[in-house]
Amino acid sequence: MSLNARIATAVPLAAVCAAAVYFLPSPVLAAGIGGIVMLGAWEWAALAGISAAPARSGYVAMLLALGGALLGTADATVVTRLAIGAVIFWACALLLIVATERGRFSLQRWPRFRVLCGVLVLLPPWLSLSVLHAGPQGAMQVLLLLILVWGADIAAYVAGRAWGRRRLSPAVSPGKSWEGVWAALIAGAVLGVLFGVAQNLPVPGMIRFALLAGMTVAASIVGDLFESMVKRSANVKDSGTLLPGHGGILDRIDSVTAAAPIYLVGLHFAGSQS
Template sequence: MLRQRIITAAWLAPVVLIGLFGLQGGAFALFTAFMVLLGAWEWTNLAGISRQSQRIQLVAGAAFLMLIMWFAGAALAVWPLWCAALGWLLNLYWVTHYPDKGHQWQATGRRLAMGLWVLIPCWVGFNILRESGAVWLLFVLLLVWAADIGAYFAGRQWGKRKLAPRVSPGKSWEGVIGGMVATTLLSIAFALWQPLGLAGGIALVLITSVVTLTSVLGDLLESMLKRYRDVKDSSQLLPGHGGVLDRIDSLTAAIPIFALLYLQVLQAQVLAL
């Protein structure tokens, strides 16, 4: 298993980095759409669709929707991000009330609808951040990785109080705090590097705290869906690593929320430099 994980990571990491930071415009939109559509393929299974023909049709429908959004300019619009913000508030309610409120989302159609406000705004957020400058796309990627690393080590060392035992028994509040410490340090470093000034630095730290917590929610949401579906991984598309959603679950929440807060709060500070 370890050997397979290393082999997959050895070719996957360069492809992802080249795609995210070497491409721009339509090529970047196409690359990120491919990533999101792989996640959509897995989501159809988490939604309870087992027939491959139905899954292909649903993914094709999502691809057509993204194509329309691109030509209509909606792939760089703010309204899908607001939809994501409302959707993630609903996801928070369902995760914190699992399994008591499961009847509200467990129908296949509702899980498919959930996938729309999780995956499509993530694609939009990718495009907005890339258009705004690769540095902010890099920041949100590092934020998610720092949150994961900080949570892992803090959780192992001090984790006692369970975060959501009925959804993901391994996560702890101490891990969340460790992740927030790591991302706060990252945001301070970025504020000094840009530099954003005092007001911009404070804004970035506050935004980082919100996005860090949102990234945790993204992880918990997928865990909830997999638990209900009784599967360990979203798929086996990435040998040794599970599925695409297993790798980007935190990003599906962090990307659109950071993009929204960047546009509404931080962009003015950046443009004033």
């Protein structure tokens, strides 16, 4: 994958995303996120073994109807509870990743489970980001979440290329290293502390936020690994070809799918999100 192609795609995308988060009203942003999720659902259907276009369209329509209904009827408390359910799912996903790495589990044998996973992977971040943006300091919170994920991704990429020696999960994602993981976690914690300083948080609050940033980054890594596991089960390298140098939509949002619900739940328990 060409680094120049990655940069040429990533920089404009990041700028557009940041501008949308900052300037768009919450309902419009929620609709935009829904559109991205639907593109991801189209790709996920193929990864789950749904090859016929009508069936893939039906899968997308089902997710759109379910997500739209939840956004239209559920308040922040309900969405936060759903996000807690997503956190439990991602904890289970981590166990599946470990089991796959040890040769004790193969997602390839469970196509129907892959179909269900698409719902559990794609709907919670749509709901979480929408509720987060509509809440107190919503645009800033969503931007900070994206900065955490993007910053960690950049740190992992740079450290992995420069010092990566120990493979994180050769059976799931051979390109990732433990050195990259530690760099991502450190970057997340540093960004969390910097945010705390910028907001004049007391030391305990700064520590809590740095821990939340670290947890969010850790979740983003799990999301990335899980999508890699799904792609391997489908015998493909990328989820699609929509984004030059990056693959498909899922290849760009995989980290956020796990990070968003974790971040929302963390803010809830920290008392920073009503």
